[in-house]
Amino acid sequence: MPLHPLQTEWDADLTAGDPLGFPGYVPPTEESVLTGRTESYALIEGRFDVLGGSMGAAHGERVARAYRRAAAEDLPVVVVTSSGGARMQEGMVALVQMARTSAAARDHAVAGLLQVAVHRHPTTGGVFASYGSLADIRAAEPGATVGFAGPRVVEHTTGSPLPEGSHTAESAYEAALVDALTRADEQAAWVETALGLRDTPLVLPERDALAPSGFSPGPYGEVQRARDERRPSGYEWAARLTSSWSELRGTDAVMRAGLATIEGRRVMVVAMHSRGADAANGPGPAGFRLAQRAINLAGRIGLPVLTFVDTRGADPRAESEADGIAGEIARTFAAMDALPTPSVAVCVGEGGSGGALAIANADVLLIQEHAIFSVISPAGASAILHRSADRTPQLAAQLKLTSGDLLKLGIVDDVIPDDDPGPAIIAALDRAEPGGRRARPDAVTAAWLQGG
Numbered sequence: 047m048p049l050h051p052l053q054t055e056w057d058a059d060l061t062a063g064d065p066l067g068f069p070g071y072v073p074p075t076e077e078s079v080l081t082g083r084t085e086s087y088a089l090i091e092g093r094f095d096v097l098g099g100s101m102g103a104a105h106g107e108r109v110a111r112a113y114r115r116a117a118a119e120d121l122p123v124v125v126v127t128s129s130g131g132a133r134m135q136e137g138m139v140a141l142v143q144m145a146r147t148s149a150a151a152r153d154h155a156v157a158g159l160l161q162v163a164v165h166r167h168p169t170t171g172g173v174f175a176s177y178g179s180l181a182d183i184r185a186a187e188p189g190a191t192v193g194f195a196g197p198r199v200v201e202h203t204t205g206s207p208l209p210e211g212s213h214t215a216e217s218a219y220e221a222a223l224v225d226a227l228t229r230a231d232e233q234a235a236w237v238e239t240a241l242g243l244r245d246t247p248l249v250l251p252e253r254d255a256l257a258p259s260g261f262s263p264g265p266y267g268e269v270q271r272a273r274d275e276r277r278p279s280g281y282e283w284a285a286r287l288t289s290s291w292s293e294l295r296g297t298d299a300v301m302r303a304g305l306a307t308i309e310g311r312r313v314m315v316v317a318m319h320s321r322g323a324d325a326a327n328g329p330g331p332a333g334f335r336l337a338q339r340a341i342n343l344a345g346r347i348g349l350p351v352l353t354f355v356d357t358r359g360a361d362p363r364a365e366s367e368a369d370g371i372a373g374e375i376a377r378t379f380a381a382m383d384a385l386p387t388p389s390v391a392v393c394v395g396e397g398g399s400g401g402a403l404a405i406a407n408a409d410v411l412l413i414q415e416h417a418i419f420s421v422i423s424p425a426g427a428s429a430i431l432h433r434s435a436d437r438t439p440q441l442a443a444q445l446k447l448t449s450g451d452l453l454k455l456g457i458v459d460d461v462i463p464d465d466d467p468g469p470a471i472i473a474a475l476d477r478a479e480p481g482g483r484r485a486r487p488d489a490v491t492a493a494w495l496q497g498g
Contacts, residue, residue: 064135161183334360
């Protein structure tokens with residue numbers, strides 16, 4: 047059944063013939079996909095009760111037409127999949143629908159419109175490997191079979207049984223191939239939240255509030271304050287400041303992203319969650335790939351980007367190096383620079399080196415009063431320059447990493463309160479315009495150049 051009532055059903059009379067003259071095949075009088083529009087979006091919903099939801103010529107044509115109509119009517123698309131794949135009885139005529147529906151989905155995306163998908167049991171084969179996997183944000187029903195090849199096909203093809211838990215909604219969620227697990231009775235609300243039609247807040251466990259005492263005086267004390275485990279992380283500030291959140295799931299422990307709402311405004315939020323055990327190792331390659339996904343989606347559908355910076359630096363471990371950490375940082379810089387919409391970054395703890403600056407490369411850069419941003423950690427600088435960590439407090443002063451120092455240098459646009467940054471962030475979103483991300487570092491550089 048549709049997630050929401052259809053106002054209009056599309057192409058209900060469109061059926062296909064029997065291109066192969068396949069023995070015993072009787073083309074259905076109803077098709078394996080329902081298309082139409084609800085009050086708020088275009089719907090493409092698979093019907094497993096019709097030939098296992100298989101995609102043939104009429105299924106593919108209905109889907110392609112639905113994407114085209116949605117683009118013409120400026121509607122987002124919601125895809126609900128339940129299919130065994132391409133229809134064997136229509137042979138290659140069925141298989142080419144993978145290309146046709148993928149092209150139609152891409153055209154809709156290029157029009158700057160959002161696509162949301164819910165994968166029901168089972169979702170496999172040609173539907174999953176075409177338009178079913180092209181949605182911007184995806185959920186799956188717990189317990190559903192989700193995978194390119196169905197389990198029986200895999201076992202017959204390879205001669206080996208699948209490992210336990212493979213090809214399931216849960217394994218797809220663990221691998222961040224889907225963003226949420228939603229029961230049947232939750233799916234309509236999840237879709238409404240993703241489309242910005244309903245507020246579903248991000249709820250995180252409450253922690254002890256920051257008690258501003260016991261820190262050393264001067265810049266090194268600011269380093270201690272910035273790293274205090276009681277200080278709210280970027281992800282916690284995202285939860286406090288947003289009224290709605292649809293997670294874009296990643297596998298990184300530090301980087302998070304979500305389609306969010308702040309005071310009625312739809313925004314894309316990228317936030318670091320670097321407190322406690324996660325503070326030692328910063329975001330890895332997968333975290334920066336998640337950031338790129340969020341930034342690129344925001345640019346395509348016309349949303350501003352808000353980032354919360356809080357890391358000592360990118361993950362330096364061997365596995366991150368082997369997975370291309372430097373390249374992913376570079377591509378994140380490029381994604382932020384290419385963003386056609388406004389961007390605001392807020393340093394809420396420690397901004398450490400290029401791994402932090404990559405998501406701080408915004409049109410407006412804010413820093414909380416007792417946060418820091420530095421080219422390298424004071425301890426790292428001491429180790430390099432003096433082969434010892436003994437000079438760490440002195441290096442903290444020499445690196446000019448406090449909020450006041452950074453404002454004087456022109457690195458940040460404003461220093462904002464630690465306790466209530468919301469109004470300043472809203473004001474920055476109001477005034478941000480694409481271009482500041484280049485103008486600010488250009489001005490800083492020009493101020494310190496000499497000669498021709």
